[in-house]
Amino acid sequence: xxxxxxxxxxxxxxxxxxxxxxxxxxxxxxxxxxxxxxxxxxxxxxxxxxxxxxxxxxxxxxxxxxxxxxxxxxxxxxxxxxxxxxxxxxxxxxxxxxxxxxxxxxxxxxxxxxxxxxxxxxxxxxxxxxxxxxxxxxxxxxxxxxxxxxxxxxxxxxxxxxxxxxxxxxxxxxxxxxxxxxxxxxxxxxxxxxxxxxxxxxxxxxxxxxxxxxxxxxxxxxxxxxxxxxxxxxxxxxxxxxxxx
Amino acid sequence: xxxxxxxxxxxxxxxxxxxxxxxxxxxxxxxxxxxxxxxxxxxxxxxxxxxxxxxxxxxxxxxxxxxxxxxxxxxxxxxxxxxxxxxxxxxxxxxxxxxxxxxxxxxxxxxxxxxxx
Numbered sequence: 001x002x003x004x005x006x007x008x009x010x011x012x013x014x015x016x017x018x019x020x021x022x023x024x025x026x027x028x029x030x031x032x033x034x035x036x037x038x039x040x041x042x043x044x045x046x047x048x049x050x051x052x053x054x055x056x057x058x059x060x061x062x063x064x065x066x067x068x069x070x071x072x073x074x075x076x077x078x079x080x081x082x083x084x085x086x087x088x089x090x091x092x093x094x095x096x097x098x099x100x101x102x103x104x105x106x107x108x109x110x111x112x113x114x115x116x117x118x119x120x121x122x123x124x125x126x127x128x129x130x131x132x133x134x135x136x137x138x139x140x141x142x143x144x145x146x147x148x149x150x151x152x153x154x155x156x157x158x159x160x161x162x163x164x165x166x167x168x169x170x171x172x173x174x175x176x177x178x179x180x181x182x183x184x185x186x187x188x189x190x191x192x193x194x195x196x197x198x199x200x201x202x203x204x205x206x207x208x209x210x211x212x213x214x215x216x217x218x219x220x221x222x223x224x225x226x227x228x229x230x231x232x233x234x235x236x237x238x239x240x241x242x243x244x245x
Numbered sequence: 246x247x248x249x250x251x252x253x254x255x256x257x258x259x260x261x262x263x264x265x266x267x268x269x270x271x272x273x274x275x276x277x278x279x280x281x282x283x284x285x286x287x288x289x290x291x292x293x294x295x296x297x298x299x300x301x302x303x304x305x306x307x308x309x310x311x312x313x314x315x316x317x318x319x320x321x322x323x324x325x326x327x328x329x330x331x332x333x334x335x336x337x338x339x340x341x342x343x344x345x346x347x348x349x350x351x352x353x354x355x356x357x358x359x360x361x362x
Contacts, residue, residue: 036318036319036320037319037321038319126319131316131317133313133317134357135312170359173356173357184319188319188321
């Protein structure tokens with residue numbers, strides 16, 4: 001065997017081994033792509049009409065707490081908020097009316113929380129939902145500092161299972177950060193988030209939908225009306241929009 | 246020190262050294278099932294998603310793998326999570342806990358997750 005033959009055989013064998021190891025892995029990912037409910041074609045988000053949001057209604061907050069087993073501690077400063085109601089007044093307008101709106105995780109396209117997470121516990125799912133993998137979270141709270149919307153809370157006390165908890169959503173361990181998941185377990189079942197469902201019975205200001213689909217109701221609202229993001233100047237591109245701010 | 250005292254000391258030392266052996270020998274006979282394998286209660290006998298021998302050795306890997314698939318990629322395969330186990334093994338204390346207690350492992354699943362009854 002001369003040098004030329006040796007090299008030729010070697011190249012063929014190397015190519016063969018690469019194919020043999022690479023192909024099953026490739027077919028594996030392709031088949032799993034079909035099974036997942038988190039398709040990259042979907043980009044879930046919301047449009048919230050503030051004019052329909054009454055200041056004393058907390059239906060969304062209550063529904064969220066019940067659905068996601070959000071714990072309450074004795075000290076109010078440690079309380080966990082997945083969604084909260086905030087009141088505000090227009091700046092520099094005489095006699096401006098006090099408006100109320102729900103604030104939560106805005107599931108940004110470029111989330112600073114996921115960017116700073118040192119253990120990749122916070123990540124963006126293919127369908128645009130920003131999630132915390134609590135199995136991975138080490139509780140360093142960088143994400144809480146990075147989030148400009150104050151959407152994250154730290155579980156600072158031990159939480160026990162309570163009778164009447166929703167078994168679909170596990171409790172969280174002391175020492176992890178949690179936030180709104182956009183009710184990912186409900187979305188995977190084909191349902192709407194709990195807050196949106198509760199809001200329908202009240203004002204009906206919250207509209208949940210798919211921004212990945214140009215024909216969806218929320219995409220149509222974005223095209224036809226002046227929906228605003230919170231702090232668009234930060235470049236995070238939130239997927240939850242507000243009407244009437 | 247005389248030779249007899251030395252020999253007695255050695256015998257006592259050996260008895261103390263071999264104590265665990267004697268303890269196990271007698272406790273199995275006298276106290277019964279100190280090391281009898283745990284009996285699992287299976288309410289709905291049938292086919293698991295994998296065969297029993299595989300599951301016995303690899304269920305934790307399967308659960309860990311499905312856990313990451315579900316959380317990070319949204320791949321929710323039917324019967325592959327804790328809720329799937331529950332369909333045939335409705336009580337945790339008669340299934341999971343029996344073996345875990347026996348071999349002295351304490352998985353952290355139940356710190357957060359529910360095994361709905």
